[in-house]
Amino acid sequence: MLGLVVFVYLPILWSVYLSFFDSYNTVTPTTFVGVGNYLDMLRDPAFRSSLLTFLAFAVFIVPTTFVLSLSAALLVARTRVMQSFFRSVFFLPTACSYVVAALIWKMSIFSGIRSGLANAVLGWFGIESIPWLSLADPPWYWLVIVTARLWLQVGFYMILFLAGIQRISPTLYEAAAIDGAEGWKVFRHITLPQLRATSTAVLLLLLINAFQAFDEFYNILSTFGTYPPYARPPLVYLYYTALGSGQDFGHGSAGAVILTLIIAVVAVVQGRILRLGDRGD
Amino acid sequence: MAIVRSRRQSRAAGWARYSALVLGALLFLIPFYLLVRSALMREQDLGSPDFNWLPPVWETSNLTGLFDNPAIPMARSLLNSGLIAVTQTVGVLVVSGLAGYGLARIPYRWSNTVFYSITATLLIPAAVTFVPSFVLVSTLGWISTLRGLIIPGLFQALATFLFRQFFLGFPREIEEAAFIDGLGYWGTFWKIVVPNSLGFVAAIGTITFIGSWNAFLWPLVIGRDQESWTVQIALSTFLTAQSVQVSQLFMAALVAILPLLLMFLFLQRWIVEGVERTGIAGD
Numbered sequence: 100m101l102g103l104v105v106f107v108y109l110p111i112l113w114s115v116y117l118s119f120f121d122s123y124n125t126v127t128p129t130t131f132v133g134v135g136n137y138l139d140m141l142r143d144p145a146f147r148s149s150l151l152t153f154l155a156f157a158v159f160i161v162p163t164t165f166v167l168s169l170s171a172a173l174l175v176a177r178t179r180v181m182q183s184f185f186r187s188v189f190f191l192p193t194a195c196s197y198v199v200a201a202l203i204w205k206m207s208i209f210s211g212i213r214s215g216l217a218n219a220v221l222g223w224f225g226i227e228s229i230p231w232l233s234l235a236d237p238p239w240y241w242l243v244i245v246t247a248r249l250w251l252q253v254g255f256y257m258i259l260f261l262a263g264i265q266r267i268s269p270t271l272y273e274a275a276a277i278d279g280a281e282g283w284k285v286f287r288h289i290t291l292p293q294l295r296a297t298s299t300a301v302l303l304l305l306l307i308n309a310f311q312a313f314d315e316f317y318n319i320l321s322t323f324g325t326y327p328p329y330a331r332p333p334l335v336y337l338y339y340t341a342l343g344s345g346q347d348f349g350h351g352s353a354g355a356v357i358l359t360l361i362i363a364v365v366a367v368v369q370g371r372i373l374r375l376g377d378r379g380d
Numbered sequence: 381m382a383i384v385r386s387r388r389q390s391r392a393a394g395w396a397r398y399s400a401l402v403l404g405a406l407l408f409l410i411p412f413y414l415l416v417r418s419a420l421m422r423e424q425d426l427g428s429p430d431f432n433w434l435p436p437v438w439e440t441s442n443l444t445g446l447f448d449n450p451a452i453p454m455a456r457s458l459l460n461s462g463l464i465a466v467t468q469t470v471g472v473l474v475v476s477g478l479a480g481y482g483l484a485r486i487p488y489r490w491s492n493t494v495f496y497s498i499t500a501t502l503l504i505p506a507a508v509t510f511v512p513s514f515v516l517v518s519t520l521g522w523i524s525t526l527r528g529l530i531i532p533g534l535f536q537a538l539a540t541f542l543f544r545q546f547f548l549g550f551p552r553e554i555e556e557a558a559f560i561d562g563l564g565y566w567g568t569f570w571k572i573v574v575p576n577s578l579g580f581v582a583a584i585g586t587i588t589f590i591g592s593w594n595a596f597l598w599p600l601v602i603g604r605d606q607e608s609w610t611v612q613i614a615l616s617t618f619l620t621a622q623s624v625q626v627s628q629l630f631m632a633a634l635v636a637i638l639p640l641l642l643m644f645l646f647l648q649r650w651i652v653e654g655v656e657r658t659g660i661a662g663d
Contacts, residue, residue: 178397184405185405189404192408192411193655195594195637195640196637198619198633202615215431216410216414219430254408258652258656314596317596
């Protein structure tokens, strides 16, 4: 408990305190600037664009991961032969780190030269090679980043959905079969409503994890020690503000406080909305 | 008639299902295959303009070259990662286990306040607090030290919360028998509760180990000197900043994920349980 106070509460309170001061290159506050840092952050176009980057990323990653992991879970759950093999294969990338995935994606699949797998596949169809990562426009790098995270995460959420599917009582399916329902109807009227609690948890986790995205952006997009000025999600932005050359802890702390508030609000609001939905049924 | 049709339909559906599964499984295995293949290729073959499914020449010297190369602190970073992951796993289990048990069983005045103040921090994602945590750790002078890398990660609100929930469901009668035999809370915890909760401990332990081994942001922020790099930071540095032989880099990545793949093969049951428990608690 003492540990939690020292290493969780103290840093948070200290940073709330710091966020009201100017503090460059130092962790002791120098001049009191009131809410100046907060206004600076909210006015800073780079900070706002980092929030937009997160939104764009979430729009890609949340639905795709949700649909793919639910489909994988449904397929695996209905399979008798080699069920545990398929489950293990989809789950295996969970043991892989973002750094290793970034390496495979950046240097092997989407390397941008002809021997990269993606370009080789395009080549079989007579399509020109695409420089996946070196161009800002068209933003092919999104495909690289989203597929890397999909590969890493789908298995994790599939396990959560599988656990949810196994908790559904078989008598519900028997009743549906007697009523003559099959296929899509069973999924729509039994499986999906029964998975509501799991789906809520998965959606919330997906959103929060997307908000915290850092590893794959940093490792895939940064080359020779420099990160491009675009595609900076909030944590990447925060990293370069607080720990880059400026060591601007005042603004960095203000940013951390703002992001924390956003996440807390999103979590509470989402919990409310989905629970209200529950009552409506 | 209807039955025949539906049987034929369900057979077709079965084939479609297996095709989808096999295709998906192949797609999911390809990255691993590329990792192994590239680790066993010669540098000049990796740079060749054509894609090769198999290495034209099998090159195993990347492995020895990796550990002989003084520019890559491979052995040191593996040692760091191992030390950090093991101590963090043991530490989290002890700290969160004891705290969770205390919250579940020992009645005292502030126990509810303490419990709510712990669960409240679950709303704050750990990654967002890296700036304030960095500020604290640098005040303590722990930058680039193993202490700085390990200690802040020992206090996990989620693990504490999960242990408390788990211990609340632990059969009280067994504990009461132990109390009558004269064991206090401390003795009951270690002699009765822990030996009967090993499955749960294994589930939390494997998940913590994987998270710790694969952690990136915090080691990046704290591990400034080369001596304090974890294996992920070493890989990342050579991927993003300094150039190095790409084939060696792939070999390094292969070495870096090997411990986890082995763990996965033998402990998958506990990892799955750990994912189920931690994931559902995110609700």
